[in-house]
Amino acid sequence: MLKLDNLLNMAYGVKSRFSPMTIDGVTSLAGIxxxxxxxxxxxxxxxxxAPDADESILWQMFGPFGAVTNVKVIRDFxxxxxxxxxxxxxxxxxxxxxxxxxxxxxxxxxxxxxxSFKTNKTHKA
Numbered sequence: 001m002l003k004l005d006n007l008l009n010m011a012y013g014v015k016s017r018f019s020p021m022t023i024d025g026v027t028s029l030a031g032i033x034x035x036x037x038x039x040x041x042x043x044x045x046x047x048x049x050a051p052d053a054d055e056s057i058l059w060q061m062f063g064p065f066g067a068v069t070n071v072k073v074i075r076d077f078x079x080x081x082x083x084x085x086x087x088x089x090x091x092x093x094x095x096x097x098x099x100x101x102x103x104x105x106x107x108x109x110x111x112x113x114x115x116s117f118k119t120n121k122t123h124k125a
Contacts, residue, residue: 066095
């Protein structure tokens with residue numbers, strides 16, 4: 001019977017100690033620090049939305065490109081108006097990339113949208 005250490009070493013050239021704190025230690029390595037990948041899909045950042053934009057416009061814009069699992073317009077707490085940006089989560093990378101390529105620079109009303117994969121913020125000290 002092979003130990004996990006031996007399997008990891010054979011499969012990945014990695015020598016490691018198994019930690020009971022790592023649940024599913026091998027497959028959880030996939031997807032770490034990939035910008036835009038939320039685990040359940042690919043998160044897309046949509047910027048320059050109008051103050052009256054709502055979730056339905058994001059569904060309408062991104063739906064034709066593939067499976068959309070979530071949309072979120074970020075709103076001002078006091079006015080409930082859109083702060084100018086939102087997020088769309090799509091399940092398939094290729095569909096998400098096609099949506100970005102097609103919708104980045106798209107004119108919605110009098111605004112030109114900026115559409116890209118969400119990136120992780122790096123805070124400066």
